[in-house]
Amino acid sequence: MLVVMQSHATPEQIQAVCARIESLGLKAHPIPGALRTAIGITGNKGAVDLGILEALPGVVECIPVSKPYKLVSRDAKPEDTVLRIPTPSGEVVIGGDKIALIAGPCAVETEEQLMTVAERIAKTGVRLLRGGAFKPRTSPYSFQGHGEAALKLLAKARERFGLGIVTEAVDHESLDLVERYADVIQIGARNMQNFSLLKRAGRAKKPVLLKRGISATLDEFLMAAEYLLSEGNYNVMLCERGVRTFADHSRNTLDLSIVPAVKKRSHLPILVDPSHGTGLRSKVLPLSRAAVAVGADGLLVEVHHAPDQALSDGMQSILPSELEQLVAEARQIAAVLHRSVN
Amino acid sequence: MLVVMQSHATPEQIQAVCARIESLGLKAHPIPGALRTAIGITGNKGAVDLGILEALPGVVECIPVSKPYKLVSRDAKPEDTVLRIPTPSGEVVIGGDKIALIAGPCAVETEEQLMTVAERIAKTGVRLLRGGAFKPRTSPYSFQGHGEAALKLLAKARERFGLGIVTEAVDHESLDLVERYADVIQIGARNMQNFSLLKRAGRAKKPVLLKRGISATLDEFLMAAEYLLSEGNYNVMLCERGVRTFADHSRNTLDLSIVPAVKKRSHLPILVDPSHGTGLRSKVLPLSRAAVAVGADGLLVEVHHAPDQALSDGMQSILPSELEQLVAEARQIAAVLHRSVN
C-alpha cells in the first residue's frame, strides 16, 4: 500500500498518517518528492483494511501494491499446475503442454439427445463431456434443468462412451449430487462470488472448473480460486467465458488477454468457453482457434446435433461436424505452440 | 420477437423461417420492406428460446420485443407497491410519497460498537438499522462477520432503540437465521443471480431488499425480483448500489437513471445505496441528495462512529454527525418533490 499526500500537506499531517500506520502494527516509509510526499507501508498480512487512511487529513489517495492472493500465486508455486482427470478411457491432462477439449450440450434434455451427442463427440476424439443438469436461468419461467435425473444420464454416457463428465452445481444440495456423479464440478459465472458455494466446493474431492464472473477483474477471479485452495482443493482450473461491455455485436466480449495475464500471476490452468463468450454459433470456431493460439489450456464448447431444437442456448451450439473441424484446427494450432491436444 | 432477414434473402428462406415459427406453435407476421423483410412473432409465452432462429439461412438477427417479466411489471399492477415495515416504534413506510432511510455500520463488530452507533442513529430520527452479520468478502482471509451472535446484538438494538433491522443473508442457512431475527432480509449484489437463494427468499415471511448486481441490466434486475414474487413474496424493494464501468474516480458508478427507469417498468419501490455506490465518504452526502432528488424511495447508508477503526469498508462510512446533515437535506429535497421522509 502506498499513501499519496497532497502537495501542500503539512509535516504534522504526514507524521499523523505515519503514526496511524504504526499504531496498526505496520511500518511506514515516507518518500519525500519534489511536489509531494508518498508513504510506503510494509508488514501488512492482509488483515488490515488500509482504505481508512484515505480519510485522514492531507491524504489524496491510497494505492494498493501487494496482491491479496497467496496460494494461487506463482510466488507460492512457480511451476504450472497440471490436472489429471480420470475417465473410463484413461486420464485427460489439463495444463503444461497438454490442451484439453470439453464438449457437449448446454443442457441434458433427454436420454436420446444426450446419447446421440455424446456418441458424436466421442468419435471426434474429445474425451470430456459437458451437459447441464442444474441450469441457472435469468427467468424463473425458463427451463431449469432435469437435476439428478440428468446426472444419471450423464453417468450412463460416461460408461457407454468412456467420457469424463463436467457439470455445474448451483448450491450446496446440487453440489453434493454433482460431486457424486461427475468428474469435474463446474462453478458458473453467476456464482463466482457465491462464497458459501466456493467454500463447499473447496472441500469437495473432485476437481473444480471455475468460470470468470461476467464483470470480474483478474484479482477477483484469482481470489475466488483462492477460496477453493484455502479450503484444501488444489485441483482447480479457471475458465474465461466473456465479460460484459458496451459492445453489442456479440453477447459478451471474450477477453483472451486474460490468458497470458493469468499465466503470469498464477500457476493454475485456464480454459476458454467460446460458446458463452460469443453467444453465436458462427463465431465459435474463429474464437476457438484464437483461444488455442493465445495459449489457453483447453476449450469448453457447446455442441448439439439439432441446435434449433435445443431447450436452451441453441443459437450458440455448434454441430458435431463443426466440432470435428474445431478439433482438427485446434490440433494444428497447438502444434505451432509446441503443445498437443489430448 | 422480430426476425430481420438479409436484403437478399430468398422467398424460400422467408417461408422457411415462417414455417419454423409456426411449427413452434407461434404466429409469424412477415413485414416486407423496401430493402428487406422482417418477421414479427406473436403468441410466445416465454417458454421458447427464439434465439435459435438466428441460425436459419437468410436471417440477420433476432430482436427481442416483449419484456420477460410479469409479476413485477406495471402491466400487471399499475399502482405503486408501498411496503410497511413493522418496528417496535411503529411502521416505516417505503414507497408512494414516503421515503425511508436505513443506516448503520457495514458490519456488526462488538456490542459496544453497535449500541453506540444505533443510539446515534435513532437520535437522528432514522428508524431502520442496517448491519452485517454475514459478510461476503472478496478474500477468504478477510473478516466474514460474526454470524448469529451479530444477529442477537441486532435484535437487542432493535428492542433498546425501537429500530427495525435490515441485514444480509448469503445462503440458505444464514437466511433461516436472518428471517428469524430481522425485519427485512437483504440479498446482496453478488447474489442477485443466486437463483437458489432467491427462491428461498421468495418463500420467506419477511420483506426482501434486493440489491442490483454490479453489472446487471434493468431486465436482469427485474427478473431477479420476479423470482421472489413468483414464489409468493410480494414485499420486495429494489436497491441501486453502483455498477462497474471503466471509470476509476469512484469505486463504482452510481447509476441514478435506473430510478425513473424502474418506476416506468415496475411497481416496486427502489432505494439507493450511496455508500457502496461511491466507495468514498466524501461523496456519500452529495450522492444521497441526488438520489432523493431523482426520486428514490429511500437510502441505505453506512454509518460508523469511528470509521477509521472499522473492520470493513471504513472509508465509505459517514459519521453520525454527517448523518444528521444527510437527514436534514433529504427532508428538504423530498419536500421539493412533495414527498416526506419517515
Added chain:
Amino acid sequence: MLVVMQSHATPEQIQAVCARIESLGLKAHPIPGALRTAIGITGNKGAVDLGILEALPGVVECIPVSKPYKLVSRDAKPEDTVLRIPTPSGEVVIGGDKIALIAGPCAVETEEQLMTVAERIAKTGVRLLRGGAFKPRTSPYSFQGHGEAALKLLAKARERFGLGIVTEAVDHESLDLVERYADVIQIGARNMQNFSLLKRAGRAKKPVLLKRGISATLDEFLMAAEYLLSEGNYNVMLCERGVRTFADHSRNTLDLSIVPAVKKRSHLPILVDPSHGTGLRSKVLPLSRAAVAVGADGLLVEVHHAPDQALSDGMQSILPSELEQLVAEARQIAAVLHRSVN
C-alpha cells in the same frame, strides 16, 4: 511512480532497476517489504515515460502516483474558478455559489423555430441559449447543421431576447466562426481528445465549455482541459454528459459522482447535460434535479417547442413548459445547498 518487484527478485535485479531510474536523471527509493521490494521514484517532471521499467527483469508492475495535470489542479489554484459570461442582459455567473442554466434546441433548424424556442426560454428566466450550427452525426447521411447561417440566427436571437449564445465548433474553420458569433465555444464529447482543436480553442478569446468524452476517465477529462489552459485560455467549464456502459435502459449512464470528484481535484466549474446523459425526455427532469443536488454548477438542457418535429434528438428534448418546472425545482434544490440559480 512506484515500481513493484517480484517476491523472488534478486538484489541484482533491484539494483539494475534503480540504476536505470538514476540514469534517467531521477531518484530511486527502494522500500524493502516482508514479501517483496517496491521502489519509489521522485524527480519526474512528466517528460519520461516510466512504463518502460515494467519490461525490466524482476519487475511486476509500475504504478503511477503523481497526477499529470498542473494548471487545472487545485494544487495550482485552491479557490474555485468563477466564470462571468457577458450577455446583452448582463453577466451570467458560473461557479462559486451560482448555478447557471443553458437551454435551447439540439440544432438550429429555421428562424421561426429558433425564435419561438428562444422567446419561451427567455420567459423562464434562463439567460444562456444553446443551439447547434455544426452537428457531428454518426451517419454521413444525417442532417449536419446549417453552419454560418445558423450562427447568424443565433446572433439575432441573442439581440432580440438578451440571451448569451453557447454553440459547438467541430474543426478549425467552424471554430473561427463560432468564436466570432457566440459567447461560449462548446467542444463536444467526440472531440474531447481532438488535440488539434483543443489547442485552437485554447487560443480563442471566448470561454470554452468542454464536454466529457463518452469513455473518458477523470484524468483524461482534466488533461483535455489542461490543453486549453496551457494555451492561455483559463475560462473553461467542464460538462458531464453520460458515459458508455453495458446498461441499456438509457442512452448513456449519467455519472454524477464525477461532480464531487472534479471539485476535489480541480478548481474548474462543472455542468451536467441531462439530455444527452439520458437520451429520454422523461428522465431529463429527474436527472436535472439530481445534478443540482449533487453540486453541479449548471445544466445544459435541450428544449424544443415541438420535439416530435425536430430534425435531431427530438426524443430527448423537453417542452418549454417542462423547462419552467425544471427552473423552479432547480431553484428550490439550489437553496438547500445555499446556492442560487442566475
Added chain:
Amino acid sequence: MLVVMQSHATPEQIQAVCARIESLGLKAHPIPGALRTAIGITGNKGAVDLGILEALPGVVECIPVSKPYKLVSRDAKPEDTVLRIPTPSGEVVIGGDKIALIAGPCAVETEEQLMTVAERIAKTGVRLLRGGAFKPRTSPYSFQGHGEAALKLLAKARERFGLGIVTEAVDHESLDLVERYADVIQIGARNMQNFSLLKRAGRAKKPVLLKRGISATLDEFLMAAEYLLSEGNYNVMLCERGVRTFADHSRNTLDLSIVPAVKKRSHLPILVDPSHGTGLRSKVLPLSRAAVAVGADGLLVEVHHAPDQALSDGMQSILPSELEQLVAEARQIAAVLHRSVN
C-alpha cells in the same frame, strides 16, 4: 424500426402512432399480439429520426431494425474488398486470402533510430513500415512527434529498404502532408468520429487505415468508414485496437470477436493492433497469434530495437527478434486457415 406499444394501449393510441408514421411519408404495419401490439415501419430512407415516436402516448419503446450503413455493407458488395498497396518492392495485398503485417516504432524519433528499426523489420520480410510523425497525446506536455521532418525520414526509409509507409494524420494540415509522403493514411482511435477529418480523408488519393474508437460499437465503426466511402475513397481497411472496459489487467480489452462480426456485415478488410490492444510487450505475441487465428487480414505491431529508450509507448513495443518469431508463427497459423502472409 419497430414501435412497441404498452399492453394497455388504447386502439386510439395505436391509431395515432400509425397516423404519425404515415404523416412522415412512411408505412405502418400494426402486429397485434396476445399481450400488446407492435408496429413495424417500412420505407424509411434514413432521413427521419424515428426516436421521436417514443414520446407518443402508449408507446413503450422504439427498436431500430435496419442498419444505417450502405456502401460498407455486404448488401452493397457481397465479395471481399482486397487492397493493393504499392511499395518500392512491389504490391502488398490486404484481404482475401492474404494477410499483411505492418511494423515499426510508435514514433519516429531520430534518423538513426528509424533506419535501425526499419532495416531490422525489412529483414524479417515485413514490407509495410509504421511510425508516428504526429502523435495525439493525452498530456500537452508529452512528446507530440516531429511532424514533417519525421515524414521525410519515413520517405527515406521507404526508398532505402523498399517499405511502404503507414502513418497517422490528426488534422487537415497533417493529412495534407501525410497524403504526400505516405502510402497509407492512418486515422487514429481518438479521431474515429472526427467527421471533419474523415471527410477530408475520404477525398484523399491514398488508402486509409481507420482504427476503432476506444468505445465504438460495430455500427459506429462501420458508419465512420461509411464517411470515407461516401466521399469517394473505397480503399479502406479497418483496425481493431482494443476497447475500454472495467478490466485492469491490460491497458485495453482486445475485442477479437469483432473480426468475424465485421466480416459478416461488411466487405472491408480488418486488421488487429495487439500493441495498443494490450499495452504490454509480453502479451503482443500471444494476441498476435490469436488475431491471425480468428481471421484478421493483418497485424499492426509496434517494434523498437531499444524499447526502454523509446520516447513513447516503449512498454508495448517488441524487439526485432520477437518480430521474427511473430512473423514465423503468423505464417504457420495463416496456413491452418488456408491463407498466406505477404
